[in-house]
Amino acid sequence: MTIKDIQELLEAKGVKPSITRLKILDYLQRHRSHPSVDEIYRNLVQEIPTLSKTTVYNSLELFVENHLAQVLHVGDNENRYDADVSSHGHFKCLSCGKIYDFGIDFENIKVEGLEGFRVYDKSVYCQGICPHCKVNEKEVTNGKYGKRRNAYRQN
Amino acid sequence: MTIKDIQELLEAKGVKPSITRLKILDYLQRHRSHPSVDEIYRNLVQEIPTLSKTTVYNSLELFVENHLAQVLHVGDNENRYDADVSSHGHFKCLSCGKIYDFGIDFENIKVEGLEGFRVYDKSVYCQGICPHCKVNEKEVTNGKYGKRRNAYRQN
């Protein structure tokens, strides 16, 4: 996708294509690793020295509102952004932390108890171990588990 | 579920049933509104004046590790907890903010691209408008939308 395409995409969604927004959306399009605000900022500030995080926040919020991106809540207390707004699921590897996309047939998910609800969007999120980490497997190195509190051992 | 049941549940999962943990798990069992740490704290501190938020965090973490509760990331930059660890989906109403449970047939969700992955858990999350808010409908009052930035209007 060229810069010209990004510009047209922004305009098509009613978002003014400032250079900052162009660059942020371009970054999102090129880096499908579901970057955080901080990652986007750290990379783009090298090219746009006056960039501020506030602007990154503002732009991403605008993108989400206008369906140019979606926000993921993957439980690191940090939002992740994805320029792919089509329906797909996300998988987080508990070992390496990487987030993978996967295809999913949303239409055929059978749901019970949402009668009368207006559903705007559905998302599916999985956790586990990715094939790469399975190979090098020793143990889950994620510091989030077994950190401070120990389970009670009955005797 | 009586306190005695809660105690046995904790012991069965290898978690020492201290009075604090009992009360926190009891609260979670009784309030299926997916409370936040702060909500749990504010309610229980009235009964246990010396309670600290740290302890609430610690206990909930212990519960999650030992499958006594699950943590939800519903995008308020705040963790929510659910004592129902069975497979079910969550729906957030964008108008009132309430989170609803719904049934879902996880086994039959067709997924493509997770071959070779070890999947520990799947979750489904939807957003929209609940029946109650649909009735009183005017507009989505959620302050998160249209807050600070305006979309570009082409002329």
Next chain:
DNA sequence: GTTCCTGCAAAAGCTTTGCAGAAGA
């Protein structure tokens, strides 16, 4: 006595807000 639990205070980290200057039409 040893281990585990609890909690205060402080730190850390992400996100939002206020306000003002800059840019664009």
Next chain:
DNA sequence: TCTTCTGCAAAGCTTTTGCAGGAAC
């Protein structure tokens, strides 16, 4: 000029960490 965009600094919140006193066994 008027509106919109940008960004610094500060504030707001949730969560984590260090450390120590206390409870349990």
